Amino acid sequence: MPAKRPNNPARELLFGDLWEYDPAPETAPAHIAPRYDLFINGQFTAPKSKKWFDSISPGNEQKVSEIALANEADVNAAFAAATAAFSKWSKTSGAERGKYLYRIARLLQDRAREFAVAETIDGGKPIRESRDFDVPVAAAHFFYHAGWADKLAYAAPGRTLAPLGVVGQIIPWNFPLLMLAWKIAPALACGNTVILKPAETTSVTAMKFCSILQDAGLPPGVVNIVTGAGDTGTNIIHHPAAAKIAFTGSTAIGKFIQRTLAGTDKRLTLELGGKAANIVFEDAPIDQAVEGIVNGIFFNQGHVCCAGSRLLVQESVADEVLRKLKMRLRHLRVGDPLDKNTDIGAINSRKQLEKIQELVKSGVQEGAEIHQPACKLPKRGFYFAPTLFSNVSLSHRIAREEIFGPVLSILTFRTPEEAVEKANNTPYGLSAGVWTDKGSRILKMSTELKAGVVWANTYNKFDPASPFGGYKESGFGREGGKQGLLDYAQIV
Numbered sequence: 359m360p361a362k363r364p365n366n367p368a369r370e371l372l373f374g375d376l377w378e379y380d381p382a383p384e385t386a387p388a389h390i391a392p393r394y395d396l397f398i399n400g401q402f403t404a405p406k407s408k409k410w411f412d413s414i415s416p417g418n419e420q421k422v423s424e425i426a427l428a429n430e431a432d433v434n435a436a437f438a439a440a441t442a443a444f445s446k447w448s449k450t451s452g453a454e455r456g457k458y459l460y461r462i463a464r465l466l467q468d469r470a471r472e473f474a475v476a477e478t479i480d481g482g483k484p485i486r487e488s489r490d491f492d493v494p495v496a497a498a499h500f501f502y503h504a505g506w507a508d509k510l511a512y513a514a515p516g517r518t519l520a521p522l523g524v525v526g527q528i529i530p531w532n533f534p535l536l537m538l539a540w541k542i543a544p545a546l547a548c549g550n551t552v553i554l555k556p557a558e559t560t561s562v563t564a565m566k567f568c569s570i571l572q573d574a575g576l577p578p579g580v581v582n583i584v585t586g587a588g589d590t591g592t593n594i595i596h597h598p599a600a601a602k603i604a605f606t607g608s609t610a611i612g613k614f615i616q617r618t619l620a621g622t623d624k625r626l627t628l629e630l631g632g633k634a635a636n637i638v639f640e641d642a643p644i645d646q647a648v649e650g651i652v653n654g655i656f657f658n659q660g661h662v663c664c665a666g667s668r669l670l671v672q673e674s675v676a677d678e679v680l681r682k683l684k685m686r687l688r689h690l691r692v693g694d695p696l697d698k699n700t701d702i703g704a705i706n707s708r709k710q711l712e713k714i715q716e717l718v719k720s721g722v723q724e725g726a727e728i729h730q731p732a733c734k735l736p737k738r739g740f741y742f743a744p745t746l747f748s749n750v751s752l753s754h755r756i757a758r759e760e761i762f763g764p765v766l767s768i769l770t771f772r773t774p775e776e777a778v779e780k781a782n783n784t785p786y787g788l789s790a791g792v793w794t795d796k797g798s799r800i801l802k803m804s805t806e807l808k809a810g811v812v813w814a815n816t817y818n819k820f821d822p823a824s825p826f827g828g829y830k831e832s833g834f835g836r837e838g839g840k841q842g843l844l845d846y847a848q849i850v
C-alpha cells in the first residue's frame with residue numbers, strides 16, 4: 359500500500375516511502391573462486407604458511423572466498439621472482455612493455471561487468487559505482503600508461519630515465535581494483551617489477567586480475583600478488599630487495615612505514631588520509647552545489663580519502679543549503695550493493711562500521727546537531743544511514759578526524775579569508791572543493807588552499823592524466839600524470 363502523501367507545501371519530490379521499488383539486482387556472474395592462492399612468478403602458488411583466511415561480503419556477511427595468508431617465506435619467494443624478472447623486464451623496450459599494458463587494459467574492458475560484480479560482492483560498494491567508475495577508470499590507467507611506456511624520454515627531456523627495481527606496493531580496501539591499477543600501471547611502464555599486497559577485506563579482484571596477467575602473457579615474476587594483513591605488509595616493507603615502497607592507507611600506518619624506512623635508501627610515496635573542505639560561496643549555483651556535496655561525501659559510502667567531509671558554507675546561504683541537503687538525503691537509497699537502484703552500499707567491514715559509529719557518537723556528545731533520514735537498513739550486513747551534522751565547531755572530533763564513512767560535518771564562514779583559514783586548519787591536505795560563480799575566486803582559492811587537488815564547481819573527478827596526491831599528513835608523491843610516472847623512475 360502506498361503511504362499517505364504527507365502535507366508537502368515545499369512541493370518536494372518525496373520518493374522514499376511512497377512506493378516500493380522493484381529490486382534491480384545485477385545478475386552477471388562474478389566468477390569468484392572458492393579459494394585463491396598467492397600469485398608468484400606467473401603462477402598461482404599455495405602459501406608456505408599453509409593458511410587461508412575468509413573474505414566476506416559486507417553486504418550480507420556471507421563468505422565470498424578463502425584468501426591465502428602470505429608469511430615471510432612467501433614474501434621472500436615473491437621478491438626472488440620479481441628480482442629475477444627485473445633483469446629482463448627492465449631491458450624490454452618501452453614499445454614492447456606498452457603492448458602488455460594495452461593488452462591488460464583491453465582484457466579488463468572485456469571482462470568489465472564480471473569485475474564490477476566481483477568488486478561489489480567483496481567490498482560492498484554500489485554496483486553502479488564499480489560498473490561506471492572503478493573498473494573503467496582502472497582500465498583507463500592501463501591505457502594511459504601504455505602510452506607512456508615508449509615515450510619516457512619525453513617525460514624528462516634531455517635526461518635518461520631508468521627504472522628503480524623491485525617495488526613493494528600496499529593498497530587499501532576502498533577502491534581495490536582501481537588502487538591496483540594506479541600502482542601497477544606506472545611501475546610497469548617505467549620497467550619496474552612489482553610485489554603488490556591488496557587489503558585483507560578486498561583481495562578478490564586483485565586475484566582475478568592475475569588471470570588477466572596470465573592471459574596477457576606478461577612474463578612471469580613481473581607482477582607478484584601476495585595477500586594477507588598488516589604482518590604481510592610489514593614483511594614487504596622490510597625486505598632488502600625493495601627499491602621503493604608505495605603505500606595508500608591510513609596515516610598511522612603511513613607514519614609507521616616512514617619510520618621503518620628511515621635510514622635506508624628505499625624510496626617511498628605515501629597517499630594517506632584526508633579531511634577535505636568543500637567550500638560553498640553564496641554566489642554558487644546552490645542546487646548544483648548540493649549535488650556536488652552529496653557526491654563528495656556519499657560516493658563509495660564516504661570511504662574516500664579525498665571525500666568532501668567538511669562542508670564550509672557561507673553563512674548567508676547556510677540555511678538554504680542545509681534544507682536542500684536534508685531533502686536530498688531523504689531520496690538516497692541505502693541497501694543491497696548489487697541493486698542498480700542503490701546509492702549507498704555496505705560499509706566495508708565491521709571494524710570500519712564501529713569506527714564510524716564511535717565518531718558519530720562523539721559528535722552528538724560534543725554538541726553538534728545530527729540529522730539522519732528515516733531509512734530502512736538491511737538486517738544482515740554492515741550499513742550506516744547517510745548523516746549530516748550541523749552546528750559543528752572546528753574543535754569537534756568529527757571536524758578534525760577522518761571518519762571514512764557517510765557522515766558530513768557542516769561549518770559556516772563569513773569571508774573568503776575565513777574560509778581559507780578554516781579549510782587549511784587540518785593536519786591533512788589532500789583535496790578541496792570550491793563552489794562559486796566567480797572564476798577569479800576559483801583561481802585565488804586554488805592557490806591558497808593547501809591541498810593536492812582542488813575541484814571547482816565539481817567534485818571527485820579523476821583522470822589518469824591528472825596527478826593526485828597530498829600535502830602534510832596526507833602524504834607525498836603523486837599518482838597519475840607525468841608526476842606520478844616520474845615517481846617510478848630515476849634519472850641516470
Ligand code: NAI
Pocket residue numbers: 528529530531532555556557558586587588589590591592595606607608609611612614629630631632662663710713760761762
Ligand atoms: P590500514 O592503513 O591499516 O590499511 C591499508 C593497507 O595497509 C592494508 O593493505 C593493510 O593490510 C596494510 N597494513 C596494515 N598494517 C600494516 C603494516 N604494519 N605494515 C604494512 N602494511 C600494513 O587502514 P585500515 O585499518 O583498514 O583503516 C583505518 C582507517 O584508515 C580508515 O578508517 C580510514 O580513516 C583510513 N584509511 C585511509 C585510506 C586512504 O585511502 N587514504 C584507505 C584505508 C584506510
Ligand code: MG
Pocket residue numbers: 413414415416422479480481559560561
Ligand atoms: Mg571482502
